[in-house]
Amino acid sequence: MSVENQFKPKIVAFCCNWCSYAGADLAGSSRLTYPADVKIIRVPCSCRVNPMFILRAFEKGADGVIICGCHPGDCHYSTGNYYARRRMTLLFSMLDYIGIENGRTRVEWVSAAEGVKFSQTMNEFVDKIRSLGENVRLGDLRCKK
Amino acid sequence: MQRVGVFVCHCGSNIAATVDVKRVVEAISNEPGVVHAEDYQYMCSEAGQALIAKAIKEKALTGIVVCSCSPRMHEATFRKAAERAGLNPYMVEIANIREHCSWIHKDIVEATEKAVILARAAIAKVNLNTPLKPGESRVTKRALVIGGGIAGIQTALDIADAGYEVDIVEKTPSIGGRMSQLDKTFPTLDCSACILTPKMVEAAAHEKINIYTYSEVDKVSGFVGDFTVDIRKKARSVDMDKCTGCGVCQEKCPSKKAPSEFNRGLGTRSAIYTPFAQAIPNVPVIDRENCIKFKTGKCGICAKVCQAGAIDYEQKDEIITEKYGAIVVATGFDTIKLDNYDEYAYSQSKDVITSLELERVMNAAGTTKGHLERLSDGKAPKDIVFIQCVGSRCADDRGKSYCSKICCMYTAKHAMLIRDKYPDVNVTVFYIDVRTPGKNFDEFYRRAVEQYGVNYIKGQVGKVIPQPDGSLLVQGVDLLDNKQILKQADMVVLATAIEPDPDVRKIATMLTASIDTNNFLTEAHAKLRPVESPTAGIFLSGVCQGPKDIPETVAQAGAAAVKAIGLLAKDKLLTNPCTAKADELLCNGCSACANVCPYGAISYEVKEVNDHGIREQRRVAVVNSALCQGCGACTVTCPSGAMDLQGFSNLQIISEVDAICQ
């Protein structure tokens, strides 16, 4: 398959400022590659991620959304990721329930020391989204066509 | 519409080798709001910052985007540069095209495309930025230290020496803490009381230090710089101003059967008592549970014998409300209960004791006047076995997962002291490892083995069995020789794990300071902010934060004091402006946000609002920006979107999402 024809997914990664964003920085300074399809949005904490943001991304044509935060117990704000965990679990379950492929959403806990994990996670996630193909079920038809 | 300037950094070749920076400049030049775009070798250099300043002035920029390294690296640099040029520092956004782009991608076309998208997201965001100003809050120049052990005393002395008022709240009748119970201290073997007592006296005499003993913290409100604390002075039943500390009341008190807390229950004390001879203040308290007067209404001997007329049976608890700028927690530790360790026969034999109890036995002021003797029959022991790690480093939930840290050293100390004073006593130590990381620690331990002939056996003890003749049979294993060991002993000493004082959980809750699963207070950063709690204005001193010995405790106490002084030295505090803010017209007053706020920063007020002409009283959320740390948990809990986060607003994040998914 030529490079031009290869499916280039749009992937939004929400990273908390304290752990995961720093983990992504570490992946960068360690030159651990992952596909350019992943674009990171910095948020203070995984608990800042509103389901609205995730649905908005899908509406505007994202093929996958991943949320990264500090490991449970390590949240900079003590408890933020615990709330995020419940919210995302329920939201993902609902998306799955209405027939959206559950591989398109993911939560991963990545510490500031886990550059390797960050890069691995992104590689895996991009592979998964590539295998799922374009997001048609949750796409905004206007934007995609 | 903003007037946005975009500055693309080459970072030498770090960015420019993989991202076509000229192409990025060209691609974003027509983005909404962009009126200026340029690239430069090193934007963070002085020359680079000058370029930014020049453009801000010449093009009257209202917002800038720097496409460069991670904001974690240079956001502060560029914010300062913008501020110097007259732009609000919060009108700066960074597009991370190094760590998140040039360093991880190889293909220049792909990396350039991504850099453009990241720049667009930052431009979209900055278009929605609003100038933010850090808030200010005042600082009450007074510190509270909770706990009057060596940690609390040292912290209080250091803060007071810097010229600030300090109050110490100690729940027992005297300051001194655990250290006052110790006999000698490792690795120098100097007497604990000899080095502690002068510190206690110094604290009591210090004009800036005020000590509340037999007192507890009842309630805490407020925030960094401006805490309000209710201190409960428990009824002492003795007037502190009148009492001369003559001690006659204690001598004459007919109720002498109460177990002495200070002697770990090994001896008894009177119902009216000072815990130990050097107690500060030297004013007794009446333990109302054991006092005959309080139990039966008859007696009153102490009042009769008190020349000063200091006894006051009617005294009530008193609440003192005081304001503080900083609070230091120094609540210390206790040894764990041994209920889960029946195999060591602690509850069955008086001759199985904890190490802290041994301190009281060996102490000249202790129950045996410092003579080493069995508590069952008063006989001199011939064989003593020490068992290490009782409840420490425990794999299951019987004990504690952590290392209590001090036990290896105090056991070496005990063994050495016994062998020194009673050379005919055999001392055996069962250990998992001997941990001696400290100045002169390993030398100390080696002296115990090499010079004093203490018998160290690597291996654990399975069981201690009391024998009919009163001796103890110790069943253990020698891992180095790989054999079972059966050892006869007269006395067994358990190096019992230490745990944070049980009251710390209650205190942490009042302070909204976080606490770990072992009840140790959590530090703001394990390495870089080890003496601060994540909750601003709360500092940690001593074992409440984790196991440590005396020198470490004193060092940490000083560090906590310095951090507290650093806070008290300020007249005003600048607060992070990226805080939550409630739109009172949209707020339902439902309290969901307050439920998830880890800082107690959200309260509710009933106030009159004018909702498009409708004036009514409404219950609305109010964020205390001095307390809010800006996590955003509340913003997602709020169904109406009334709660938003400044600097990371809903619309800002959505604009980034849109730019990326475009």
Add this chain to the structure above:
Amino acid sequence: MQEIISRAKELLENGTVARVLGWKIGDLPYNPEPAYFETAKDLENFVYNGFCGANLSKYMIEASKLEGKTMICLKPCDSYSFNQLIKEHRVDRDKAYIVGVGCKGKLDIEKIKKAGIKGIESISGIEMTDAADTLEIKTIYGDKTMSYADAMLERCHVCKGKDHVIYDELIGESKDTKDAERFAEIEKIEAMSPEEKFEFFKAELSKCIRCNACRNVCPACSCRKCVFDSNKFDSAQKANVDSFEEKMFHIIRAFHVAGRCTDCGECSRVCPQGIPLHLFNRKFIKDINELYGEYQAGADAESKGPLTDFTFDDAEPSVVAERG
């Protein structure tokens, strides 16, 4: 019904309450509507029968702002909504005089119509005091009958029980009408393939006309201004500009009431398009029960809701993919 009316008159007369919140006779025999009654004369139009499905608790938000107390009639399941509103500080308990009214299940006119019964002139057997378990329906095409249970609202088949969780006094007997598994429908959907699920919801949601009836009737959707009407998320749109809009609206609506929805079923009852909207809310309830422990919103007015709470060992979001 007479007992409620005479008690209402008494309370109005002795000044305990300034008004009564109940149901009044509608223009058709099967559509009574929520109404305020301020005088004995007003009460002549008061009605309480099998068609009084409307949950009145949400009206108390506005009634809390009025002078004096309001007597509010709550069925057992409505009382859960009321409790939840107390928890959220949306209603003033002290402003309400709660009369817990008996309920033996409420009727769904759509079910009657679906059974082919049209041109209805009158229906008997709908009075709460009637022991009859058959409805006698006079229509312009002649007399018809239908069993009461067959005409009940979906929510009554999964009845939460006959007890009021909050009230000042009770009038009338209630009956637990549960005869179906609450989560059976959810489980059926969960067992579908992703394609089937998607087609099912696409078919249902494409009927949505965004009339906002579900939102307006929902006692949990009590925001002063909905996010879908404000500029806080750039999400205010009336018309459906793309196929995603209804999904977004209904998912977010369900998410916003997750942990707060008492499963009162009003959304499905009022949907003019007959979309089974409770399937969203009940899915969240089922997940919450399974993942975080049984929770009934509104059972009390104090406990923390499951989404404003957590435990250290909560399930990871990957549980969704793992359970397949």
